[in-house]
Amino acid sequence: MRFAEFFAGVGLVREGLESSGWQCVWANDISADKMSTYVENYGGDHFYLEDIWKVAAEADDILPKNVFLYTASFPCTDLSVAGSRAGLAGAESGTLNAVLNILKEKKLANDLPKIVMLENVSGFLTSHGGRDVIETVKTLSELGFVVDIIELDAALFTPQSRPRVFLIAVIKDIASKFMLLKKSEDLFDTWWQRYDEQPKLRSTKLKKLIASNEQLNWGLFDIPLPKQRTSTLEDIIEYDIPNDSSLWWSDDRKNHLLAQMNPAHLAKLQAMMDSELFSYGTVFRRMRAGVSMAELRTDGIAGCLRTPRGGSSKQILVRAGNGELGVRLLTPREYARLQGVRDSFILPNNINKGYFAMGDAVCVPAIEHLSKHALIPIFKCSQLT
Incomplete structure (x- = not known):
């Protein structure tokens, strides 16, 4: 089961796929820092450090042949609510077009992968009113693929709120043996009904997009919801950080954070401090009406991790109880655990690079889930043809 990964980052798609038997034969990213972490963990004999557009221009010479699966976790910058919303016309998210160009060249060479899996933020579904997706x-569809779109939140697997969209495209002759294909004569509601009971995997927003574009090659995987998550924020914390560590904030810095909280969040924090037991929460700074506000989350789930392009994008941990309050940033290792990454995974020595490594990566158990219930069954179907 050979696959190639575009926008490989530090390799978390590979991390999720290799655990179920996939073999990575080629990987690409433009970031030397991310490549360094990737190579530390997997070796670099198959890693190609280059701009994706240059890869697309020389795809026949660069890419290996007879690869079953392509994956692409393309940049979310222009699709994210926090970004410019330029969509696929943007310089970063628009790099998906380079991958599509590669697929067109591969079709001409009769060397298309059998599956393509794209991953991005939920904004992919709403960018330019849904026109981008x-x-x-x-x-x-024009290349001969059948497409399903799955919405998976990392919170189903780890204590992190991270909704993501996975577009899985399968060559039609294989898809017809495993997926429920939408045929032109089928009534939409009849075709969709079997899977309409999984709103966590396919939202009403997605349903409307598909319903208004029935002519495209749509298919549905029978993917179950994962088992109920049992882990909470407290399960990912590094408890061996001593109280006198410089990672813990000074009183002045803590007071500045408190000054950014509204009364409701301050009341929640005070209730934590008044308890005889220590408890944990996360704080994320957001702009509200042009003012930076610190918002406390105490439901045992961290907010969505981001890359540290500014101080406000780093997630803050609070530990409160017995009248005490401790505040620090989540560590890169805690970021990694929120992404479902094993503790033996080698992180960069530089803390900020560690945040970058994990902040825009994928949730490993989500990849494992899709592999088990979609990618591997498709591969097995292909072996029967």
């Missing part, structure tokens, strides 16, 4: 599906 529909144009992507249209291109894949």
